[in-house]
Amino acid sequence: MTTATAVAHPNIALVKYWGKADARLALPATGSVSMGLDVYPTTTTVTVGGRHEAPSASGDAFTLNGRVVEDGALVRVQQFLDLVRELAGSDERADVVSENTVPTGAGLASSASGFAALATAAAAAYGLDLSERDLSRLARRGSGSATRSIPGGVSVWHAGDDHGSYAERIPAPPLAMVVVTIDSGPKAIGSREAMRRTIATSPFYPAWVTSTAETVGDMLTACAAGDFTRIGELTESNALRMHATIEGAFPPIRYLTARSVGVFDAVAELRAAGVEAYATADAGPNVVVLTKPEDRATVATALAGHGTVIESGTGPAARLVGSEGTGTPAPAGAGPAPEGVA
DSSP, X not given: OEEEEEEEOOEEEEEOOOOEEETTTTEESSOEEEEEBSSSXXXXXXXXXXXXXXXXXXXXXXXXTTEEOOSHHHHHHHHHHHHHHHHHTOOOOEEEEEEEOSOTTSSSOHHHHHHHHHHHHHHHHTTOOOOXXXXXXXXXXXXXXXXXXXXXXXXXXXXXXXXXXXXXXXXXXXOEEEEEESOOSOOSSOHHHHHHHHHHHOTTHHHHHHHHHHHHHHHHHHHXXXXXXXXXXHHHHHHHHHHHHHHTSSSOOOOOOHHHHHHHHHHHHHHHTXXXXXXXXXXXXXXXXXXXXXXXXXXXXXXXXGSEEEEEOBOOOOEEEEEESOOOOOOTTOSSOSTTOO
């Protein structure tokens, strides 16, 4: 029996990922850039070869926040573990126990931290010794945004083929975020369905792809130059473009509520008062505000009346925090080599 435990944090995209070029391999239509958070960790333990009561024919068991999972979430975990088993040359089933502090399905990147932690723990439990690049590629197959939670910090996720689509850290000035949670419940339309509908029906989607590719280049330049103002401007603009593209789908999908827009307005008022802050939102009603570390307490105080407010610095990479009984790992570089596998 082998056991490994990993911790990963969510990330918030400064330049958004919205749309797949290849759904099977989870390849993005464009690159993206994100900042990892140092709040809302996910801790996941994977035990291989232990005795358990598996609720599905797959033989894998999944417990999330103390509840045995038997629905589609178990299927996603089992399919991901199948990829890991293929890489490891193993047919042993696993117990997965996860504690996720991110509100699930609320547009705050719960799947990013979840699959980054699962990828890190599962790779270790099955004896794989993957580079950060290949671990990022593996996490991508569970959830696209999980790709960026592997390196943490400010990271770019490269578009490309299966071997070239991974995330890596980039130089950037000190950044902070203030998370404004307006609704912590799951959204009515999940990101996967919204993404599919946007690609299929929004007339704005082709322009989203071309403009976002340009924005990634601009963001990399701004980060390298340490230009916080430009980083913030690009972040807020890209978020609004994404939501406009989603709202252009048929039937329309609207994630931002009146309260969400109220936070964007309050952030604009902060800027007018001389506090540099820029709003962004993933696929959900909750708003995240990018600011400088020295201003984050001021921003949090100003936005306290709009929802539950949590301050965050720049978060760490996903990491292994414990292992027991793990055998000799596969040689370095023996990671996701087969075509079509992470």
